[in-house]
Amino acid sequence: MRLPTTPTPIVLAPMAGGPGTPELVAAVGSAGALGFLPSGYVDVDTLRTNIDVVRSRIGGSFGVNLFVPAAPDAERLQRAEQYVARLAAWAETVGMQPDRPAYTDDHYTDKLSLLVEQRTRVVSFTFGLPDQEAVDALHDVGSSVLVTVTNPEEASAAVARGADGLVAQGWEAGAHQGGWLDSAEHWGVLPLLQSLVEQVDTPLVAAGGIATGRAVAAVLTAGAQAAMLGTAFMRCPEAGTAPSHAAALHGSGPTLMTRAFTGRPARALSNELASRFDAVAPDAYPEVHVATSRMRADARSRDHTDRYHLWAGQAHALARAVPAADVVATLDGEARAALQRATLSWGAGAPAKPGRQG
Amino acid sequence: MRLPTTPTPIVLAPMAGGPGTPELVAAVGSAGALGFLPSGYVDVDTLRTNIDVVRSRIGGSFGVNLFVPAAPDAERLQRAEQYVARLAAWAETVGMQPDRPAYTDDHYTDKLSLLVEQRTRVVSFTFGLPDQEAVDALHDVGSSVLVTVTNPEEASAAVARGADGLVAQGWEAGAHQGGWLDSAEHWGVLPLLQSLVEQVDTPLVAAGGIATGRAVAAVLTAGAQAAMLGTAFMRCPEAGTAPSHAAALHGSGPTLMTRAFTGRPARALSNELASRFDAVAPDAYPEVHVATSRMRADARSRDHTDRYHLWAGQAHALARAVPAADVVATLDGEARAALQRATLSWGAGAPAKPGRQG
Numbered sequence: 107m108r109l110p111t112t113p114t115p116i117v118l119a120p121m122a123g124g125p126g127t128p129e130l131v132a133a134v135g136s137a138g139a140l141g142f143l144p145s146g147y148v149d150v151d152t153l154r155t156n157i158d159v160v161r162s163r164i165g166g167s168f169g170v171n172l173f174v175p176a177a178p179d180a181e182r183l184q185r186a187e188q189y190v191a192r193l194a195a196w197a198e199t200v201g202m203q204p205d206r207p208a209y210t211d212d213h214y215t216d217k218l219s220l221l222v223e224q225r226t227r228v229v230s231f232t233f234g235l236p237d238q239e240a241v242d243a244l245h246d247v248g249s250s251v252l253v254t255v256t257n258p259e260e261a262s263a264a265v266a267r268g269a270d271g272l273v274a275q276g277w278e279a280g281a282h283q284g285g286w287l288d289s290a291e292h293w294g295v296l297p298l299l300q301s302l303v304e305q306v307d308t309p310l311v312a313a314g315g316i317a318t319g320r321a322v323a324a325v326l327t328a329g330a331q332a333a334m335l336g337t338a339f340m341r342c343p344e345a346g347t348a349p350s351h352a353a354a355l356h357g358s359g360p361t362l363m364t365r366a367f368t369g370r371p372a373r374a375l376s377n378e379l380a381s382r383f384d385a386v387a388p389d390a391y392p393e394v395h396v397a398t399s400r401m402r403a404d405a406r407s408r409d410h411t412d413r414y415h416l417w418a419g420q421a422h423a424l425a426r427a428v429p430a431a432d433v434v435a436t437l438d439g440e441a442r443a444a445l446q447r448a449t450l451s452w453g454a455g456a457p458a459k460p461g462r463q464g
Numbered sequence: 465m466r467l468p469t470t471p472t473p474i475v476l477a478p479m480a481g482g483p484g485t486p487e488l489v490a491a492v493g494s495a496g497a498l499g500f501l502p503s504g505y506v507d508v509d510t511l512r513t514n515i516d517v518v519r520s521r522i523g524g525s526f527g528v529n530l531f532v533p534a535a536p537d538a539e540r541l542q543r544a545e546q547y548v549a550r551l552a553a554w555a556e557t558v559g560m561q562p563d564r565p566a567y568t569d570d571h572y573t574d575k576l577s578l579l580v581e582q583r584t585r586v587v588s589f590t591f592g593l594p595d596q597e598a599v600d601a602l603h604d605v606g607s608s609v610l611v612t613v614t615n616p617e618e619a620s621a622a623v624a625r626g627a628d629g630l631v632a633q634g635w636e637a638g639a640h641q642g643g644w645l646d647s648a649e650h651w652g653v654l655p656l657l658q659s660l661v662e663q664v665d666t667p668l669v670a671a672g673g674i675a676t677g678r679a680v681a682a683v684l685t686a687g688a689q690a691a692m693l694g695t696a697f698m699r700c701p702e703a704g705t706a707p708s709h710a711a712a713l714h715g716s717g718p719t720l721m722t723r724a725f726t727g728r729p730a731r732a733l734s735n736e737l738a739s740r741f742d743a744v745a746p747d748a749y750p751e752v753h754v755a756t757s758r759m760r761a762d763a764r765s766r767d768h769t770d771r772y773h774l775w776a777g778q779a780h781a782l783a784r785a786v787p788a789a790d791v792v793a794t795l796d797g798e799a800r801a802a803l804q805r806a807t808l809s810w811g812a813g814a815p816a817k818p819g820r821q822g
Binding site: 295303 | 473616634635636647648649651652653654655657658659661662672673674675676678679681682683684685686687716718719720734777778779781782802803804805806807809810
């Protein structure tokens with residue numbers, strides 16, 4: 107199984123919860139990049155419709171992302187309940203109300219079946235390792251399997267499971283960290299890439315804080331086969347990003363990695379909800395996500411940017427508010443220029459000769 | 465004022481406290497890279513001797529680093545005293561004893577005068593912005609001035625002060641973060657580089673988690689003029705790294721950024737002291753450093769790796785235990801190969817053409 111070859115090694119990250127529309131996926135695909143449609147937080151019929159929209163526009167050369175669910179866990183639910191009680195006390199003071207924490211597998215099995223039935227070109231997994239049956243079923247219909255990893259341990263597990271490629275996601279990345287092992291090391295994308303290149307032969311897609319063609323070229327030079335960008339596309343007109351969110355991305359505000367919104371580490375622009383609850387937010391996904399989902403959507407619809415999840419990678423201020431095709435073309439041109447500049451200024455010369463420098 | 469041109473754009477980070485010996489600086493210089501001698505934690509006579517040793521071996525093509533002292537601060541001292549009291553209670557149980565916290569400027573003014581007198585080729589500053597008089601005095605004798613920055617705000621201030629170049633240090637870096645402003649964003653080196661390239665025209669030296677030639681090539685492609693590496697040289701025979709520290713670097717243990725050892729954020733391998741005190745360690749440098757310095761040196765001399773500062777960048781496991789000249793030559797060769805590979809596989813081709821992908 108191999109990864110699809112596209113004219114430019116740029117990949118649109120799957121962005122669940124709004125930004126990653128079928129229109130955005132189709133637009134980047136038309137421009138020569140590889141788009142990923144998110145399947146998270148939508149039902150199976152909506153996913154099927156979204157796939158149909160993309161397929162009708164660009165044929166089959168795109169991917170779909172699946173969230174691998176954790177098993178239900180009574181202790182995790184309890185942690186979520188305690189946290190949401192604290193959150194509710196504050197929420198009430200600003201006229202909001204969370205729902206009860208609850209478990210969901212987000213229709214994982216049905217979505218997986220749909221992707222197999224559709225012979226989806228590439229299926230990427232986040233939040234967990236798909237079981238062997240899932241990987242085999244996808245391989246049987248010709249799909250490539252990508253697994254998102256954030257550390258070397260997850261990379262080893264994904265390769266052993268038969269992944270055709272790894273999304274190597276650094277700590278700089280916006281929104282959720284896609285790994286599943288509780289790693290003490292919060293790997294930046296460049297150290298992570300260096301480690302994985304030495305460790306595995308599997309193709310790597312680098313993600314995390316990549317916003318310009320220079321960085322696309324940098325991760326390719328470091329050994330990645332492609333660069334995955336999310337935030338860089340969030341201000342495109344084809345994206346479903348809320349206007350108040352898109353406007354906030356344009357600022358220079360700091361981001362933080364926090365469990366405050368969903369119970370799982372995710373990078374967002376710092377705001378009141380994150381600041382108030384970061385220190386006490388537990389490891390409790392999807393239960394906290396389920397409890398806060400409606401409340402956050404409501405805040406978003408009212409442009410209350412202090413109360414919802416302003417997902418953002420570290421280089422968010424560099425995201426451009428232009429059509430997705432222009433983002434792809436600009437990134438591609440910048441990346442080629444950066445590579446050429448580095449080669450001309452240094453890489454093409456002879457290796458360093460030892461010698462006394464005066 | 466310009467930065468020195470060396471045969472290979474590799475820079476040895478200044479490593480105070482042992483690893484950064486004059487022998488190591490001379491060895492990397494002989495191999496075509498630019499070495500930085502640390503001036504921190506030594507007296508002026510020792511610094512003068514160290515400079516003489518390097519100069520006798522490789523002439524003047526090397527740099528010296530200076531720690532810019534903060535002004536004395538009664539509240540900071542008080543925070544240090546409270547913290548060191550807690551630390552002392554634990555230290556006693558393992559037969560150790562911290563000293564009293566105290567302020568020091570580490571002979572900054574005398575060291576600066578020495579560097580001016582010596583017409584040091586490059587002087588780099590960390591922990592603060594040198595005042596205008598210092599920058600002018602160095603420029604007057606032909607020295608280039610580098611300032612270490614960890615965020616865009618510090619970069620602006622350093623450029624305004626007349627810095628000839630910036631060391632752009634990412635969060636992945638081992639040992640102390642070299643900035644001075646309390647930034648909410650913990651910039652990874654790649655997002656930081658992308659931001660600074662857009663913001664300033666000043667040459668950038670990238671630092672943080674760079675351990676291989678691939679990463680050297682990556683940061684050059686991203687827009688840096690050179691790559692600065694510290695941990696990558698710590699296992700060289702010329703380095704003054706304690707054997708138990710060098711051995712620990714070879715493992716895959718996680719690192720953390722902590723104030724536990726010195727009162728200033730620094731990345732170290734996780735160990736008992738860091739784990740126990742990270743959460744309560746205050747912003748109180750140099751007072752905590754002064755109080756724990758002797759105790760940590762003592763633990764180091766006894767190979768008690770759980771009780772001293774095992775400085776390490778995130779990619780520490782990739783550091784090679786070979787002579788410094790071999791590290792430089794290997795990095796240089798790897799970097800050129802990485803650039804060539806990226807150019808051949810992609811960069812040399814025509815820009816992406818929009819088109820329907822089947």
